[in-house]
Structure formats: structure tokens, C-alpha cells
Amino acid sequence: MNLELRHLRVVCAIAETGSVTKAASTLGLAQPALTAQLQRIERTLGGPLFERDRRGARPTALGELVLARARVLLPAMKGLQDEAARLAGAGDAPRRYRFGGVNSPILGRMVHRLAAEQPHAQITTYASWSADELAQLVAGGRLDFALSGVCGDASPSGEFGLCWREVSIDPVHVLLPEAHPLADRDEVRLADLRHEQWVAAPGDGCFGDCFAAACARAGFTPRKVYEADVRGCLDLVDAGEAIALCQATFRPIAGLVTRRLAGIPLRWRLMLGWHPDAPAARVADRVLETALAAYADSLAAHPAYLAWLLRNPGFGARGGPSAAGPVHGVRTA
Numbered sequence: 001m002n003l004e005l006r007h008l009r010v011v012c013a014i015a016e017t018g019s020v021t022k023a024a025s026t027l028g029l030a031q032p033a034l035t036a037q038l039q040r041i042e043r044t045l046g047g048p049l050f051e052r053d054r055r056g057a058r059p060t061a062l063g064e065l066v067l068a069r070a071r072v073l074l075p076a077m078k079g080l081q082d083e084a085a086r087l088a089g090a091g092d093a094p095r096r097y098r099f100g101g102v103n104s105p106i107l108g109r110m111v112h113r114l115a116a117e118q119p120h121a122q123i124t125t126y127a128s129w130s131a132d133e134l135a136q137l138v139a140g141g142r143l144d145f146a147l148s149g150v151c152g153d154a155s156p157s158g159e160f161g162l163c164w165r166e167v168s169i170d171p172v173h174v175l176l177p178e179a180h181p182l183a184d185r186d187e188v189r190l191a192d193l194r195h196e197q198w199v200a201a202p203g204d205g206c207f208g209d210c211f212a213a214a215c216a217r218a219g220f221t222p223r224k225v226y227e228a229d230v231r232g233c234l235d236l237v238d239a240g241e242a243i244a245l246c247q248a249t250f251r252p253i254a255g256l257v258t259r260r261l262a263g264i265p266l267r268w269r270l271m272l273g274w275h276p277d278a279p280a281a282r283v284a285d286r287v288l289e290t291a292l293a294a295y296a297d298s299l300a301a302h303p304a305y306l307a308w309l310l311r312n313p314g315f316g317a318r319g320g321p322s323a324a325g326p327v328h329g330v331r332t333a
Contacts, residue, residue, distance in 0.1 A: 099143065
């Protein structure tokens with residue numbers, strides 16, 4: 001492993017907080033993930049950087065050496081980036097936006113808004129079933145931003161050093177054919193779907209485990225789960241062969257209905273990610289604002305859900321750039 005600036009930030013965070021656990025909270029990482037990352041850093045540098053006991057983490061002699069260099073290098077690199085941004089005209093709109101998405105409900109609306117606001121900008125999109133693939137492409141400089149989701153309180157992978165911010169959090173809905181016996185209800189109990197067959201799009205995220213756990217809490221194991229692309233999923237639901245989970249802002253389709261799951265057994269958090277050292281970081285707040293506006297646009301087709309959001313302010317859009325914090329903003333390093 002090659003030592004990177006993000007690794008130096010990890011070492012500084014542990015030294016400043018005096019604890020791996022506190023540093024993990026500050027960086028928005030799970031404590032085991034930060035511990036594993038520290039171990040990789042120590043292997044790269046050839047020895048332990050901290051002495052850890054019940055009183056916390058204290059730098060070793062090697063750790064003090066690394067900290068001394070990091071406290072010079074990190075401000076110097078920040079200064080270099082600021083100088084380069086000013087020289088390149090950071091106030092100008094970027095000429096290129098490269099987005100990756102995992103079945104994102106707002107990507108098209110984001111592209112529409114950016115194209116209208118910046119008609120000369122080059123905008124490209126890339127679709128993948130793998131959130132990790134998108135994160136790797138962003139980390140490698142082949143994409144500028146990734147749009148993907150996580151279930152419940154899970155965090156995106158911290159392996160690739162991206163900054164992640166919440167765009168929205170929504171209860172998961174179920175997609176049913178109009179002729180389904182439960183289609184006339186405003187919300188459906190998950191337990192009432194115990195005898196159904198399901199269909200889902202592929203992916204490498206945690207949602208399959210979350211769904212299985214939610215079914216277990218409801219007292220059953222889901223029957224057969226088909227796997228198909230989005231078009232195939234819709235065809236199977238329309239044929240009455242299966243039902244599917246879907247996002248709350250799923251575009252209405254003739255013959256199909258979406259219904260909220262009673263008790264909100266599953267939640268979906270839509271996230272926007274970028275690399276903090278990439279040029280895209282300069283416009284990340286602007287892109288986040290566009291994502292929030294695109295999410296608001298998506299609600300126009302769902303007046304009943306919009307009314308529900310007004311009664312349930314803990315869900316929906318998560319706020320603009322000023323809302324960054326330990327709950328609404330996730331920094332993984």
C-alpha cells in the first residue's frame with residue numbers, strides 16, 4: 001500500500017482525539033474499519049504508531065515522527081490546492097461533470113438541471129449495479145461523483161477515501177400490480193406479504209441482508225426471489241408473478257402502484273460521494289444543492305407521499321451544504 005494524504009489525516013485524527021473510537025466518530029467511520037486502516041498504515045510504515053490501552057492512544061516515537069511530517073504536509077497540500085484553484089479560476093463553472101449511479105431515482109433530473117444551468121458543460125453518466133465499483137472509479141479520477149444508496153443506518157464503504165453526504169432518507173415502499181388484493185391500502189404490513197414471491201435488481205450493497213432481517217422480524221423467510229434488470233422486474237410485477245421493493249420516489253407506471261410498508265421496517269438513504277482531493281470537491285456543495293433540487297422535483301409525481309413527508313419531518317431531503325454534521329454528513333477516509 002502506498003501512503004496517501006488521507007492516511008496522514010487518519011493518524012492526525014487519532015492523535016488529536018487520543019482515541020481510535022473517538023477518531024472513528026469524527027471521521028464518520030466504524031471503529032473496526034478505522035482500526036483495520038490504521039493497521040495497514042502501520043504495516044506500510046514498518047511499526048506501530050500508537051500505544052493503545054484503557055487510557056487511549058498515545059503516539060510512539062515513530063508516530064511522533066509521522067505526525068511531525070503530517071502537520072507540515074497537510075497544510076502545505078491544502079495551500080497548494082487553494083493556490084491552484086485560484087490560478088485556474090475556481091469561481092468559474094466546471095466544464096465537465098462525470099456522474100455514476102446505482103439505480104438512482106434523481107440522476108436524470110440532476111443532468112437536466114445542470115444542462116439547463118450550464119449549457120456548455122460536458123455531462124456524462126455511468127450506470128453500475130455496484131456501489132463499490134462507482135466509489136473506486138471516483139477514487140481513481142474516472143468519475144467525479146457517485147450517487148448510491150445504503151439501507152438503515154449503514155455507511156458507505158470507507159475503503160476508497162470518499163466524502164459522502166446524505167441527499168434524502170425515505171421509507172422503502174412495495175411495488176404491486178393494481179389488481180393485487182392489498183393495492184387499495186395506503187400502507188401494507190410486511191407480514192401480510194409472507195406468501196409472495198419477490199423480484200429484485202442485482203447489486204453488491206447491504207440491502208439484501210436488511211430485507212432478510214426485516215422479514216425475520218416480521219416472522220417469516222421470504223419465498224423465492226427472482227433477479228432481473230429494472231425492466232424485467234417491472235414485467236414480473238405487472239404479470240402478477242412477483243412483487244418488489246422500490247424507492248418512495250419511484251416513477252408512477254400504469255398498472256402498478258407503490259405502497260408504504262407499515263411501521264417503516266426498511267429505510268433508504270440516498271448518498272452523494274466525491275473524493276476530497278479531486279477538482280470536483282470545489283463544486284461538491286453546488287452539486288449537492290442540485291441533487292436536493294432534483295429530489296424535490298421527483299416529489300411532484302407523488303402528492304400523497306409529499307403530504308406524508310410534511311407530517312414526518314424526519315424523512316425526505318436532508319438539507320443543503322450548511323447542514324453538514326455527524327448525522328447528515330458522512331466523511332469516510
